[in-house]
Amino acid sequence: MTNYTHPHTTDPPEKDILRFKAAKVLNTAHGKSTLDISFELARGRLLTIYGPSGAGKTTILRILAGLTDIDEGFIEADGEVWVDTTQKINWPARKRSVGFVFQDFALFPHLTVKENLEYAIPKGGSAKIVPELIEWMELTALRDQRPNQLSGGQQQRVALARAIARKPRILLLDEPLSALDDNMRWKLQDTIIKAHRDYNLTTILVSHHLPEIFRLSDEVICLDKGRIERRGKPSDIFLEEKISSKFKVTGEIIDIVKSDIVFIVSVLCANTVVKVIATTEEAAGLRTGQKVMVASKAFNPIILRME
Amino acid sequence: MIDLQPLWLSLRLSLVTTGLLLLLALPLAYWLAYSRYRGKVIVEAIVSLPMVLPPTVLGFYLLLAFSPSHGFGKFLDQYLDIRLVFTFPGLVIASLFYSLPFMVNPILSGFKSLSPSLKEASHTLGKSAFTTLIKILLPNIRPSLLTGIVLSFAHTIGEFGVVLMIGGNIPGQTRVASMAIYDEMQFNPRGANLYSLILLILSFSILLLVYLINHHFSKANPLP
Numbered sequence: 001m002t003n004y005t006h007p008h009t010t011d012p013p014e015k016d017i018l019r020f021k022a023a024k025v026l027n028t029a030h031g032k033s034t035l036d037i038s039f040e041l042a043r044g045r046l047l048t049i050y051g052p053s054g055a056g057k058t059t060i061l062r063i064l065a066g067l068t069d070i071d072e073g074f075i076e077a078d079g080e081v082w083v084d085t086t087q088k089i090n091w092p093a094r095k096r097s098v099g100f101v102f103q104d105f106a107l108f109p110h111l112t113v114k115e116n117l118e119y120a121i122p123k124g125g126s127a128k129i130v131p132e133l134i135e136w137m138e139l140t141a142l143r144d145q146r147p148n149q150l151s152g153g154q155q156q157r158v159a160l161a162r163a164i165a166r167k168p169r170i171l172l173l174d175e176p177l178s179a180l181d182d183n184m185r186w187k188l189q190d191t192i193i194k195a196h197r198d199y200n201l202t203t204i205l206v207s208h209h210l211p212e213i214f215r216l217s218d219e220v221i222c223l224d225k226g227r228i229e230r231r232g233k234p235s236d237i238f239l240e241e242k243i244s245s246k247f248k249v250t251g252e253i254i255d256i257v258k259s260d261i262v263f264i265v266s267v268l269c270a271n272t273v274v275k276v277i278a279t280t281e282e283a284a285g286l287r288t289g290q291k292v293m294v295a296s297k298a299f300n301p302i303i304l305r306m307e
Numbered sequence: 308m309i310d311l312q313p314l315w316l317s318l319r320l321s322l323v324t325t326g327l328l329l330l331l332a333l334p335l336a337y338w339l340a341y342s343r344y345r346g347k348v349i350v351e352a353i354v355s356l357p358m359v360l361p362p363t364v365l366g367f368y369l370l371l372a373f374s375p376s377h378g379f380g381k382f383l384d385q386y387l388d389i390r391l392v393f394t395f396p397g398l399v400i401a402s403l404f405y406s407l408p409f410m411v412n413p414i415l416s417g418f419k420s421l422s423p424s425l426k427e428a429s430h431t432l433g434k435s436a437f438t439t440l441i442k443i444l445l446p447n448i449r450p451s452l453l454t455g456i457v458l459s460f461a462h463t464i465g466e467f468g469v470v471l472m473i474g475g476n477i478p479g480q481t482r483v484a485s486m487a488i489y490d491e492m493q494f495n496p497r498g499a500n501l502y503s504l505i506l507l508i509l510s511f512s513i514l515l516l517v518y519l520i521n522h523h524f525s526k527a528n529p530l531p
Contacts, residue, residue: 065427065431066430066431067427067430067431092430093427093430093431094430094431094432094433094434094435095433096431098431099431100427100428100431102424102427102428103424104422104424106422106424106425106427106428108425108428108429108443108447109447110446110447119429119432119434119442119443120432120433122433162428162432163431166432166433
């Protein structure tokens, strides 16, 4: 296990950065495993944690929010020490400036949309942000509804608005869009990007949906068995994989880049990313998120629209 | 006509017991639901003990504890001048033990049925455990609270064995309805019949009311 030293002993405290270093023994369904993670994240960045289930993605978010304790490590947010096991510092969840969007949204069933948001306002704080958020998230017509009267996408918007209402430093999203259909996903990804920018948040997202990761993240951490395997820009992480050109496969466009006179279209087929060259005319009919078929004609794959 | 005093006494005993139980059972059920302390299963078993134990056994041990000639009862008698055997306060304390599982268990299963993320969401929104309990958890387990209140009330009304052991049959003090029925049975079966009928109707009405209200709750405000 890594030897932990407090960051202050090596570096002066830095503003506008999140430092995270945690070791924890996890009791999973497959026996004991260790989580040993450390990363830093500059303010205003959007980081995605990617990896197989059971890799510890959600646990990292829970540790940050103060919902799960660690064995060793520290968390420092913008110069504020939230956790330091060497000094027995461990702030409770309620003191940490964090907004958490749970996978099941965790909306309070007995409160209306408006009341759910108002609950997040600190005592004596201004509730001015509530109507602002309601309007911004297009919830005006639903403000007096209870969560069980809302659709999945609407609940997701309420959960996001509620997490932001407290004006947190860090926004944590635990696969928030996994229960939604593609169309809804697309719209809500826009909302997340907008929230992230407009409220100057540092955002950490757990996701396994590659198109989503490409659209949203500045950086990706690949997690496996409790360790960080790789870290980098989405294109660095996912596009360097071997280009495959199977005969006739279907997939989803995740990236279109102009390169000289042609376009390079990255298509996610099953779990591999295929890069295909498209002419300007072909590319004009394509957009990210579209379902397409990649077919190999002699040696050069060509790309055909499916919708 | 029959003497109504035992019925009033039963009602009074049930009301006092239920009120005190609610205050006692809430923190206990909360602790049992959320504590990570391993020894809590022992507490859970003790809480449920009165459900399986013959009331006379419970009464016997309470009698032993309250008796002014032994340890605890002696202490109460000598230093605080409190006597619990054959008194109304003694009956209340005995009833608290006797009906404890009927209050704790519904509330406990109410807490357990809530998604843990509700509580966690409240904490990440900056709220204390107490605020979370009052504003989030309790409103969402209203049906369980109601069930606990009514079951404890009804169970205390029907209490007999424990009263027999530590309360006796003192009119106005410990002669509750169930004791009166037992007593009347020996000399005046008609009186026993009347007491029984009143208790039967009372218990049935209470239960019917609870199920009606719970039915209404689950329709108006279904939990996720």
